[in-house]
Structure formats: structure tokens, C-alpha cells
Amino acid sequence: MPLIVEEADPGAPGAAALLRMSHELMESLFPPEENHFLDIEALRAPHMRFFAARQGADVVGTIALAIRDGWGEVKSMFVADLARGTGAADALLRQVEDRAREEGLEVLRLETGDALRAARTFYARHGFREREPFGEYTANASSIFMEKSLET
Template identity: 60%
Template sequence: MIIVERTDPHHPQATALLKQSHALMKSLFPPEDNFYLDIDDLVAPSIHFYAAREGGDILGTGALMIKPDYGEVKSMFVSEAARGKGVAAAILRQIEDTAREEGVSILKLETGNLLHAAHRLYARHGFTNCGVFGDYVTAKSSLFMEKPLT
């Protein structure tokens, strides 16, 4: 059974997954198009960081960054061995639940244009394409999405 709970991103298994995610992003996209948060930034008071666990193993991570006008989905990553098992969907549901509890009316995210499985996940959960937002700049390898929360 997959359990999603708030976790310290410095937990060794969470840190290992985040480092895998960062390495993947660096291998796929130019430095100027990488917008991931450093691990130390994920402990900010405005961020809810989650890990999905099965037994004692962390299978995936995700975060909600609370902004004044929206919430942003960050640091979504699932270990290769756990992909296709509903881990990302469970994390995303937790992020949406927390956003609603925090009074967030819309979720936004930036993802890489080559991350097709992520695009499908977000679309299945009601996200649609949108324009650039926040401090982001238009980048040829970025895709921006949003989902109103009702």
C-alpha cells in the first residue's frame, strides 16, 4: 500500500531520488531551462514536501509551493522501478488536497517538453496548458500547465 506523507527532503532516500531527478533534468535540458529547486530550498516554510512510501522505501517525491495567487507543483519524481504503479498520482492527489486545505484556488506547474509521461499524468488529473507564469521565462523546452481547484 502506497502512503504519501510529509517528509524532510534531507531524508537519505528522498535526497537520493531528488538527485536522480536533477541528473535526469541536466541530461535532457540546457542549464538555462532547468528550474528545479535545490534540496535545501525544499525546506522553506512555503513548501510542503511529500514522499510516497511502500513499506520502508520511498518511491517518489513531490512538493507544493504556496505562492500568493496560486500553488505550484514542484519536484515530482518517481523511481524507475516504481513507475506505472500509481505513485505519482497518489502524490499529486495529496498535493491537491493540501492546496485546497491551504485555500489555493489554482495549481500551476512547469515541466519539460520531453517528459511525455508527466504530461499524460497531469492531463489525466485535469491540468491544461497555460502561458508562462511567476518568475519563469519562456523557454523552448518548458511546458506550463494549470488546474483550477473547485
């Protein structure tokens, strides 16, 4: 069954279920003050672009792009266990990178957790490098900040 990545409503049942799973995981791993996930309403804001990956009727992954002043932030990246290793994460990130370029953004940034080793490895494989905190983030015990230039 082909994987399809498309712009979506974060409140749609499949996407919302994955977002809840992601939030529960983050809450189990990190203290509340070090969790930076966005709720569904925040993901619907005008400066947000939200995407879902699906196989057939099943939503298997989510990702969002927050449009900032000259740069974009990757948010809400999550892939269901059953879709890990299938290329869903690669397709989601590629969609965000393509949209960021369409929006004229030069850099993508993200915050992830130190306990999320697979995520950090994934982002590094896609050209993200560690950096200092950015935007409204401050350094804390569990956040890792990363950045990738989109210039070609």
C-alpha cells in the same frame, strides 16, 4: 505492501536520493538555463510542503507544493522507475491537491519539460491544461506550463 504518502524532509536519505536522480535526469535532457528544479534547502523553505511516497522503508516518489499568493506550484514530482505504473504518482498528486485546498489555494500551476511526454500526459489526465508562463518563468525552448483549477 501499501503505499504511504506523507509529509517528509527532502534531505532524508531516500528522498534526497530520488531528488538527485531527478536532477541528473533534468540535467541530461535540458540546458542549465532551462532547468528549474529546486535543491534540498529550497524545498525546506517555509512556503514549501514536501511529500514522499514510500512502500515499506523504500521512498519511491517525491512531490512538493510551493505556496504562492492565491495559487500553488507543483515542484519536484518524481517517481522511481520501479514504482511507475503502481499509482504512486496519482497518490502524490492527490496529496498535493488536497493540501492546496486545505491551504485555500484556487489553482495549481507547474512547469515541465517538452521532452517529458509521460509527465505531460499524466498531468493532462489529471485535469491540467497548457498555459502561458507564470510567476518568474519566461518562455524558452523546452518548458511547458500547465494549470488546473481547484474550484469544485
